[in-house]
Amino acid sequence: MTTPSTAPQEQRSDDTGRAAREMRVARRGGPPWAGGAGMPVEKSMDFGPSARRLVGRLAPERLGVVTVITLGIISVALSVIGPWILGRATDVIFAGVIGRQLPAGTSTEEAAAAARQAGNETFANVIEGSDVVPGVGIDFDLLGGVLLAVVAIYVAASLFGWLQGYLLNGIVQRTIFRLRRDVEDKLNRLPLRYFDRQQRGEVLSRVTNDIDNISQTLQQTMSQLLISLLTVVGVLLMMVLISPLLALVALVTIPVSVLVTQQIAKRSQKQFVAQWRHTGSLNGHIEEAFTGHELVRVFGRRREVEAGFRERNERLFDASFRAQFISGIIMPSMMFIGNLNYVLVAVVGGLRVASGSMSLGDVQAFIQYSRQFTQPLTQAASMANLLQSGVASAERVFELLDADEQVPDPATPAVPATRRGRVTFEHVSFRYAPDEPLIDDLSLTAEPGQTVAIVGPTGAGKTTLVNLIMRFYELDSGRITLDDVDTATMDRATLRSGIGMVLQDTWLFGGTIRENIRYGNPAATDEQILAAARATYVDRFVRSLPEGYDTVIDDEGTGVSAGEKQLITIARAFLADPTLLILDEATSSVDTRTEVLVQRAMAALRSDRTSFVIAHRLSTIRDADLILVMESGRIVEQGTHDELLAARGAYYNLYSAQFSAAAAEVE
Structure with missing residues (x-):
């Protein structure tokens, strides 16, 4: 196939470029200046x-995830032990400061008893609760060892x-890579009916903006959430080991x-x-x-377009503001609760030190743990x-x-x-909407080498007919055979590889003219490209x-x-050398002189090939082997031009309207 499939036109479309654009807009919820009532309603999942x-x-990354969790446990465990060891350093300093104030040669019990006799019960409790050596100051060797260990x-x-962050980054990026690949594969498996119901901008928003947002979310939250959860568990364990009472006080804030x-x-x-729904609407x-x-x-x-943009932009602004503002309340709320917890721990811990049931280092470590406990929750x-x-x-x-x-x-x-190009419709029925009949019990045969022209008024089903040959849609009943093989039993790629299609609504991609022509046959040589360009008179303007x-x-x-673009697409079809050729108003954008030249080239191209030609200018199909006149999805007449x-039926009326009389008023 020489061009990508384009969205088919429904029964109300005459499949010309202008009508095609209007129908695509209609299917997407109205023209750009309309209110967008056709937007699909999205329902949030849990x-x-x-x-x-x-x-x-993340399932394919199980081993990596386990490694990341293991590294996270080790990292958090080491970080959690740090405050407890620092508490030991505080105890060394505190014991040295207190010890220098006590007379040398006395024991700790004697120093505490002397403090009680002097009426200083709190100081006595502090002496008993600390590793004080009377008369001995700070042990800097021990302090240095503790600090080096920290x-x-x-x-x-x-x-x-x-190391954990490095591995996690790779896991996330590979996961997003697979997600993008799956979405791309899914798009290629979706039927055209899906794209008929979706705005193009909405689909693009899901494929680009939403996946980028997922990547950012996984990247920023997975590591932080893992570390936060592990920190909560590790800190809670240390708090319980240091003081179950203070741990209970800290736990009150969790519910x-x-x-x-x-x-x-x-x-x-x-x-x-x-x-994100409004983001997709705005993009569309x-x-x-x-x-x-x-x-x-x-x-x-x-x-009207600007008004529609402002309306959608305001809806997006309101939704984004509410989402960020409401979520933004969480962090200050958690900080407030964490500060209350800090105050409770400091008061109870101070009382415990004063009573001698805890050392100052333990209280200091616990206060650090209390901050570490609320910090991951806040994060x-x-x-x-x-x-x-x-x-x-x-x-x-x-x-x-x-x-x-x-399917x-x-x-x-x-x-x-053998690929000869014999196409047969056997009692084919098809409709876009279940309650709106279009093609009903249609049968016809196109023999190899025949040129079959399809004419008729707007919405007659002309392009639908060739789209069914391409198997862009599945039949409701009947079957279509290509060289006596049911197309429904063929691989789509194989079916379309032997079909060349030239549309009125031309499609070119960013690249050189040579690359656009070569799209019909990637293996073609420059000589073959030049021959195709000369046959379709592209060479005349390219030079x-x-x-x-x-x-x-x-x-x-x-x-x-516009005419030169259409000539390039025709050259692309020439280069593909298809068995079956489909021309959908392929010469509508060229001038009369060029049309004559292209008609001659197409006559050579159609030799020994089956061709389906959709035309509104009846002068272009006079030499067709078979002309089908369609009305409301039915073939009402068929035969040669003469x-x-x-x-003197429907075809005669169409021909007379174009060449014998002025346009009549349409009822």
């Missing part, structure tokens, strides 16, 4: 199942943390934190789903407005908005991945013994360009006229 499914995408522990923790986070997150999740509006920029200018609808809370935004994007991507696919190709596809065949054009064909004129 946060939990979506988050679990997103985490499930430095070594923190350096090791940082190294393990760095409050969970309740606050849960209530806020529940309200913000809906706003994040709305945020922008894509349509700029694709139809000339149409908007012609009809003077610029202000997790601060990531709630990012996490919810990522899950909302994941919902949209999963919705695309869960969309119904086209799969047979496991053992049939292949025609006048400064860069010749190396002239670069963009996907809109800027730099060449036979149909002699019958």
Whole structure:
């Protein structure tokens, strides 16, 4: 096949370029200046199942995930031990300071008893609760060893943390790589019906913006969440070992934190789903407005387009503001709860030191642990908005991945013994909508080498007929055979590889003219490309360009006229050398002189090939072997040009309207 499949036109379309654009706009919810009532309504899935499914995408990285968790445990364990060892350093300093104030040669018990006799009960308790040696100051050797141990522990923790982050980055990027690949494969398996119902900008938003947001979410939250959870467990364990009473005080704030986070997150999740839905709506509006920029200018609808943009932009702003504001409340709320916890620990810990039941170093370590305990909870809370935004994007991507696919190709596809181009419709019925009949019980045969022209009024089903040959849609009943093989039993790629298609709505990609022609046959040589260009009279205008065949054009064909663009697509079909040729108003954009030249070239191309030609200018199909006149999905007349004129039926009326009389008023 020489061109990518384009969205088919429904029964209300005459499949000309202008009608095709209008129908695509209509299917996407109205023109760019309309309110977008046709936007698909999105329903949010539950946060939990979506988050679990997103985490499930990491399954191929099980070994890496286990390694990351192991490194995280080691890093957190080392970091958690640090404050406890620093507490020992505080005890050494504190014991040295107190010891220098006590008379040498006395025991700790004697020093404590002397303090009680002097009426200083609190000081006595402090002496008994600390490793005080009366008359001995700070042991700097011991202090230096403790501090070196702390430095070594923190350096090791940082190294393990760095290694964990490095491995996690690779895991996330490979996961997103697979997700993008799966989405791309899914798009290739989706039927054209899916794209009929979706805005192009909306689909692009899911493939680009939403996947990028998922990548950012996984990258920023996975490591932090893992470290935060491990830190909470490790710190809690150390707090219990140091003082079960203070640990109980610290744990009082957990239910409050969970309740606050849960209530806020529940309200913000809906706003994040709305945020990304409105992002897709805005992208779709922008894509349509700029694709139809000339149409908007012609009809003077610029202000309506701008109004539509402002309306969608305001909806996106409101949803984004609410989502970020509501989620942003979580972190200050957690900080407030954490500060209350800090105050409680400091007061109770001070009382415990005064009573001699805890050392000052233990209280200092516990205060650090209390801050470390609330800090990961605060970090997790601060990531709630990012996490919810990522899950909302994941919902949209999963919705695309869960969309119904086209009927799969047979496991053992049939292949025609010879490719001659014989096409047969046997009692074919098809409709886009179940309650709107289009083609009903149609039968016809196109013999090899025949040129079959299809004419008829707008919405008669002309392009639908050739789209069914290409198997862009599945039949409701009946069958279509190519060289006596049912096309439904063939592989789609094999079926379309022998078909060349030239549309009125031309398609070129960014690249040189040579590359655009070669698209019909990637293995073609420069000589073959030149021969195809000469046969279709492309060579005539290309040689006048400064860069010749190396002239670069963009996907809109800027730099060449509409007729020249169409000639390039015809050259592409020539180069493909197909068995079956489909021409959908392929000469509508060329001038009369060029049309005559192209008609001669097509006559040579159609030799020994079956050709289906959709035409509105009946002068271009006079020499067709068979002319089909369609109305409302039915073939009402068929025959040669002379036979149909002699019958004085529907074809005669169409021909007379074009050549014998002025346009009549249509009822």
